[in-house]
Amino acid sequence: MCGIIGIASNKLVASNIIQSLKKLEYRGYDSAGIATIVNGEINEKKCAGRVDNLEKMLLKNPSNGSLGIGHVRWATHGIPNQVNAHPHSSDEVSVVHNGIIENSNILKKDLEKKGYKFKSQTDTEVITFLLTDFLKDFDLVDAINKTLKTLNGSFALGILFKKYNNIVVGARRGSPLAVGYGPEENYLGSDSYALKSMTNKITYLDDGEFCIPIQGVFCRNEERCPSAQTQHPHSTPYQAWTGKNLQYGLFRSAPNSQVQL
16 A cells, blocks of 8 residues: 655645655555656655655755655565655656556566666556657547556556646546645645645545646536636636546646647
8 A cells, every 4th residue: 555645736845745645654654755847857756764754855955846746655566665666757757656557567568678668666667658658649638548548457646747747647446546626736645634734625536537637727527617618717718628437627827828738
């Protein structure tokens, strides 16, 4: 069992991620990590041991960024060390994961044939490289759908993308994933307890769903989304896609800007 957190905000998120991870240490405490988007690049920091070790690392070398994911681990694939700690990142994608990917060995062999070099012993790194590979030929939504359909097993995921640098993606199958809504911020977490210090507006994804919290605005399904003619005070009209049991709108929080996929 592991714990994950994701925040899409208009302010720096590292401190809130650290505090949320401390609340998730009952789910794992052999390693911890965080990834943010800084100057258009994925900035990953992780360590063996408890969240306190990660916090000390960030005090010496801060992880800036208004978009981030974090993880605490209880080792299932690979020994507890810094290399096997989450997040697992490529140049384009960073992933935190709770669960087990049952077909990871087969997928790893296929990806190695394509030239991907694995650093860790974890099943999670397979997800990172699958997404990276699908993004070469498909847009964000199709790449996510194809990746999730390829995976066997259970998962709750938090995902950052270098190219789509104002969104965090959450997905679940078998493992729980809470979603929180706040003013100018949206959240993902393994449970509501990790989010309650930031918001009291919390729901859970249904099994098989994925969502895209954005800096400032979140839409998960049809009844929550405004019509295409309406405007949120901090966004232009949304673009919408329909996935499995899910419709979601994408916004930027800055005025007169819109997510382009």
